[in-house]
Amino acid sequence: MAAITMSHIVKRYGDGYPAVNDVSLDVRDGEFMILVGPSGCGKSTLLRMIVGLEDITSGEMRIGDRRVNTVAPRQRNLSMVFQNYALYPHLTVFENIAFPLRLAKVPGDEVDRRVRDTADLLELTEHLDRKPANLSGGQRQRVAMGRAIVREADAFLFDEPLSNLDAKLRGQMRTEISRLQRRLGVTTVYVTHDQTEAMTLGDRVAVLRKGELQQVASPRELYEQP
Numbered sequence: 001m002a003a004i005t006m007s008h009i010v011k012r013y014g015d016g017y018p019a020v021n022d023v024s025l026d027v028r029d030g031e032f033m034i035l036v037g038p039s040g041c042g043k044s045t046l047l048r049m050i051v052g053l054e055d056i057t058s059g060e061m062r063i064g065d066r067r068v069n070t071v072a073p074r075q076r077n078l079s080m081v082f083q084n085y086a087l088y089p090h091l092t093v094f095e096n097i098a099f100p101l102r103l104a105k106v107p108g109d110e111v112d113r114r115v116r117d118t119a120d121l122l123e124l125t126e127h128l129d130r131k132p133a134n135l136s137g138g139q140r141q142r143v144a145m146g147r148a149i150v151r152e153a154d155a156f157l158f159d160e161p162l163s164n165l166d167a168k169l170r171g172q173m174r175t176e177i178s179r180l181q182r183r184l185g186v187t188t189v190y191v192t193h194d195q196t197e198a199m200t201l202g203d204r205v206a207v208l209r210k211g212e213l214q215q216v217a218s219p220r221e222l223y224e225q226p
C-alpha cells in the first residue's frame, strides 16, 4: 500500500489546451478515490500518468515516498484494470489468475497459495479448472480482477472497468469491487463517468473539468451541496 501524491501535474499533447492542467491531488494510503467528469476532461490521461503509460509534461508524481516521474510502469508496482478485460481463452481460471506471477517467476508453491487466496476472496474456488468460455460474464470479470489483485500491488487503478457490462452485472460488480477494496485496504484510484459509481464506491470523489480539478469531496459532501 502507498499514498499517491500529485503536485501541479500538467499534460500537454500538442500546442492546444492542456489535457491535464495543474492538478494537485493526494490519494491517502488505503483510500478509494474516484476520478469523475465528462468525456475528454482528462481522467484517463491522469490515470495513465499515475501508471506511467504517459509522460508528465510538468509537476511531480509520488507513490509512497518515491518520485516516479521517470520510473517505468513495470517498476511502479501498481495494478491496472481496464474496461476490456481480455482473458486467455486456452488457459484455465487458475492459470489466468496465475499469469502475472508466472511472468514474475514467483515460485510454484507461492503461486498456488496466492491464486487460491485470490480465488477464495472472489468466490471462484469452484471454477479454478474451467476455461473462460464456460463462465458467466460476472465470473469472467472477477477472473480479470483476480489477475489484477493477485500481484499484491501498492495500489489499484481502474479505468471504467464496468462500462461494457449490462446494468445488472454492473450493480453486482460495484458491490464486489467495494467489498474487495475494503477487505484488502489497498489504495485505489477509479475512473468513471457514471454518477452512481462515483457516489457509491469512493471514500472521496475528485471532479475534473476541462483538465482542471474542480473539487475533492466525500460523496456525502457532494450530495448535500446546494
Ligand code: ADP
Residues within 6 Å of the ligand: 013, 014, 019, 037, 038, 039, 040, 041, 042, 043, 044, 045, 046
Ligand atoms: P477522459 O478520460 O476524461 O475522457 P482523456 O484523458 O482521454 O479524457 O482526454 C483528455 C483530452 O486529451 C481530450 O481532449 C483528448 O482528446 C486528449 N487526448 C487524450 N489522449 C490523447 C493523445 N494520445 N493525443 C492527443 N490528445 C489526446
Ligand code: ADP
Residues within 6 Å of the ligand: 039, 040, 044
Ligand atoms: P476515453 O475517453 O475512454 O479515454 P478516448 O476515446 O478518449 O477514450 O481515447 C481512446 C484512445 O485514443 C486513448 O488511447 C487516447 O489516448 C487516444 N486519444 C484520445 N483523444 C486523442 C486525440 N485527440 N489524438 C490522439 N489520440 C487520442
